[in-house]
Amino acid sequence: MHNATIKKELLLAPLVGVALLLTPMAYAAAPGITGPAFNLTAQQAYLNQPDGEAVYSWGYGCSGTPAGFAPTITGQICPTMQVPGPTLIVTEGASVTVQLTNNLPTAAGNTSILFPGFNVTATGGVTGLLTQEAAPGGTVTYTFTASAPGTHPYYSGTQGDLQIEMGLYGAVIVLPASVPANCNTGYHAQNLIAEGAHGEADFRLAHAAYDHPGSCYDREYLFQWAEMDSRIHHQAEAQVAATVASGVCATAGNPACSLTVQTEPYHPAYFLINGRSMPDLMDPNFASEYPHQPYNANPHMHPGELTLVRTIGQGRWQHPFHEHANHVRILSRDGNLILSSSTTPISYNTPGGTAASGPGLAGVLMFNTDTTPGESFDGIFYFTGRGLNWDPYGHHPGDTADPLASLTCTPDANGYNSSVPTAINFMEWCQDHNKPVQVAPFGDVPGGGPVTLPDPNVFTNGQWYGGTPYLGPDASLRASMKTCVGNPYGTANPANATCTTLNPANTQLNPANERGWAFMWHSHNEREITTNNVFPGGMLMMMLVDSREFQIDESN
Known part of the structure; x- marks a missing residue:
């Protein structure tokens, strides 16, 4: 059987899986x-890439009926092969059992799974260098106690330079056994009211990342970084095809039934987040065009939410990933909370909520969240628009034609509008309320402008202004015409109005159903934001910060 025949059979093979269990609390942004x-x-299959390449790969998948599934997406399945492998979601203290069946091509030999950070007991299979392994067609069982909350990797412990590269890796999320009381009160409770008022469900796996009052969060995402050298995959594919065609694997123990893939020198051409590259990673979870890459990397949030970022380095390289709009506060590394050495407890309170105290968190604020091979971290990303020096919701005081003019901003003790969670401007930074950017769309803050601009002499391409800043529900309307102080819709332009063109006519506007900022999140290694050396691609995504009236649907 030649190479093309193998590829055709793999691509046309039915996806064997199970229907999702309809559990109402199973929604999550980390499926x-x-x-x-x-x-x-x-098993083996092919991964679809943005340049049209279908890359031969290996991956873990579901064998039999999983106990549950998150999120609950009607009609979706857990594939028998996917990259990354299925995310295993358990609770702290649970006794976890993972049975692995080796359905890789016989020439690939044995395979296994390592679970770093856990004391694992392996039974069955054959003895390997690092753990018990499943021989071709065989099984091995791993048992461990989920002793540490947080985000953890799992990956092959057999010939890792080849098998991890081919796609044999995944994540374990351990939820804390108990959630601190302050995570269910105060702002976090208000945030749930705000989401519910605009038709959203609660998409969290838990209300805290750890058994610690400083680890509360309101939304979460899991990102697994990896890279791919297609030469290695093509060699493996060709050698598997050759063993099938020659029949050398028909006899057990034949030394010729093996692979001799060269994994060095290493020159990756594809850079992946959750098994996909830009722009594919912005498509929905379980999109049909990626049958073996079900997880996307398309984060959304509302202003003021604490977004938990779960990250694992699954490849060979370190990736300097930069999250625009704010630093990320690191909570933990490899499931270990980073705590202060001080013995003085710190009070963790939320507006109007229950105070709790505990040791201080000492994780740093990172401009680049460097992702190290085999290492995981959990961090918190936060954005409100605070300190912009203009009102991101586009209020116009005294303008009765503006539906946002009537919105008020009552600062709480921290300066935010937290008293009415159903308001569009919930968690607005009140100091900038009613400061329209149209008054001075350019210029430094001391002169009334919206930002502190760099010296125009050092601008590469000259001064430019690229798009609307507004989160409000009329953002597209504002972006498409001249807007005037005292007359935002431009239906009539009084002589004394001050107008500014916020957006050129040929610039694409926001979709009719979405309002907000799009902040680029990307690798700071420029090669890694390409796909096969073509930009844009690779490790690049957009964090979309949407106004409250836009429903963020994490069920797809």
Whole structure:
């Protein structure tokens, strides 16, 4: 059987899986299967890339019926092969059992799974260098206690330079056994009211990342970084095809039934987040065009939410990833909270909520969240628009034609509008309320402008202004015409109005159903934001910060 025939059979093979269990609380932005018992298989398939390439790969998938699934997406399945592998979601203290069946090509040999950070007991299979391994067609069972909350990797412990590169990796999310009381009160409770008022569900796996009052969050995402050298994959594909065609693997123990893939020198051409590259990673979870890459990397949030960023380095390289709009406060590394050495407890309170105290968190604020191979971290990203020196919701005081003019901003003790969670401008920074950018769309803050601009002499391409800043529900309307102080819609332009063109006519406007900022999140290694050396691609996504009236649907 030649190479093309193998590829055709793999691509046309039915996806064997199970229907999702309709559990109403199973929504999450970190989709996966819930345990504590898991049945996984290792298989071959092809991964679709933005340049049209279908890259031969290996990956873990579901074998049998998983106990649960998150999020609950009607009609979706857990594939028998996916990259990354299924995210295993368990609770702290649970006894976790993972049975692995080796359905890789016989020439690939044995395979296994390592679970770093856990004390694992392996039974069955054959003895390998690092753990018990499943021989071709065989099984091995791993058992461990989910002793540490947080985000953890799992990956092959057999010939890792080849098998991890081919796609045999995934994530374990351990939810804390108990959630601190302050995570269910105060602002976090207000945030749930705000989401519910605009038709959203609660998409969190838990209300806290750890058993710590400083680890509360309001939204979450899981990102797994990896890279791919297609030469290695093509060699593996060709050698598998050759063993099939020659029949050398028909006899057990034949030394010729093996692979001799050269994994060095290493020159990756694809840079992946959750198995996809830009722009594919912005498509929905479980999009049909990526049958073996079900997880996307398309984060959304509302202003003021605490967004938990779960990250794992699954490849060979370190990736300097930069989240525009704010630093990320690191909570933990490899499931270990970074705590202060001080013995003085710190009070963690939220507006109007229950105070709790505990040791201080000492994780740094990172401009680049460097992702190290085999290492995971959990961090918090936060954005409100505070200190912009203009009103991001586009209020116009005294303008009765403006639907936003009547919105008020009553500062709480921290300066935010937190008293009415159903308001569009919930968690607005009140100091900038009613400061329209149209008054001075350019210039330094001391002169009334919206930002402190760099010296125009050092601008590469000259001064430019690229798009609307507004989060409000009439953002597209404002972006498409001249807006005037005292007359934002431009239906009539009084002589004394001050007008500014906010957006050129040929610039694409926001979609009719979405309002907000799009902040680029990307690798600071420029090669890694390409796909096969073509920009844009690779490790690049957009964090979309949407106004409250826009429903963020994490069920897809």
